[in-house]
Amino acid sequence: MLKQNLARICLMTMLLFFPTACKKQLGQDELQGAALYRTHCSACHDDAPEGLLKTPPRLEGIFRHPNLPDGVPATDDAVRSVILQGLRTMPAFDGRLQEQEVRSIIAYLHSKN
């Protein structure tokens, strides 16, 4: 009986801590992406002020859906294109972000999935 209880406790412990144990620490690329995201993206996509003609979409889980908000397939290339060229009222970051920086932001967006 004692052994059975012990086994149950172990199982409960595993179930309780499994998600935390699986939580991924951000790598260097994602960490840089997080800093760049906070600088360039967060002001609109997380904390958009009232009064904008169109409220920018939140980007958590953007790669979990088959399509981006504008309807194109949610691929790295599509997101890269939106970041660099802009889309509708979203400004282009062409010239302000280097290729490596865009890749870091995309890596961070994947980590927010």
Added chain:
Amino acid sequence: MKSHEEPCSFQSALDRSWRSTRLLTLIVTGFLMLCAAIPTPTAAQLTESQQAATVKRYPLRGKVLSIQLSKQQITVQHEDIPGFMPGMTMPFHVKDASALKRLAPGDQISAVLLVRTADESYEVDEIRVLRPAAAGTSGGAVQGHPLQLGDSLPDAVLTNQDNKSVHLSSYRGKLLLVTFIYTRCPMPTACPMITSHFARVHALLSADAKLAAQSHLLSITLDPTYDTPQVLRRFGLAYLHDHPEGFAHWEFLRSEPAELQKLASTFGLEYHQEDHQILHTVRTLLIDKNGRVLRTWDGSSWKPQEIVDVMASAAPGAKR
């Protein structure tokens, strides 16, 4: 009998041993999972000393472009930060607010960038001024002599989103609302907000035929090198809900890059361009039908209806 019982006892012992091994495996696995869980607690679960251990320090060097006291931050054009990010221009929160008092735009500084890995936040600390800004400069900002109320708007030739030349003097006889933006502006409270406001002003004016006929809106770019007529047209259409006929009432203009400084000075704009980043003030001017400054609004906190009301009061026959 004894010889018959022995195999049973052996089998029983084997069974007990197997169950004990299974239980032990379960306990060990549970313990290992618990150990694996311990190194990744949430930021809220960390003690202060543990959090300090997760802060990475990076040396930072660069030039202060602007200081935002209300936000306790500075915008720095910084060199490469080895192991963290390449050189760029960006705002940083300053850990010690008193350090801001010792800084001026144009100062060359060294500092330590503190990156907290738990919540990915960062801020600068231990700021030292390596070389103070030269006296009388403000990081390259253009110091203008702005038009005052009642002043006449001088003429200038610009190009619109359809690549057609337009003279500012050609709008005489209309109430002219003018502002400055650039399409790549990433500050939501600056150009995106002003352009959103203009879109609403355009819609409100268009709802009154007499008011629409007596008014015109201009958004002039501060980034004429990037903002070609094609770029301005695409940008304008997004705010006109893809109705190009709206350009007849609201145009998006660019000057020749060499003419921008003079134009911006005339309108009282201050701006600072570093590569592809433009730091600028926000100003909107209402020019009356005689080409004189009727009213100005600084910043983007004004309401579209407020401006429409002012324009309506200056337009005979308008509904308001």
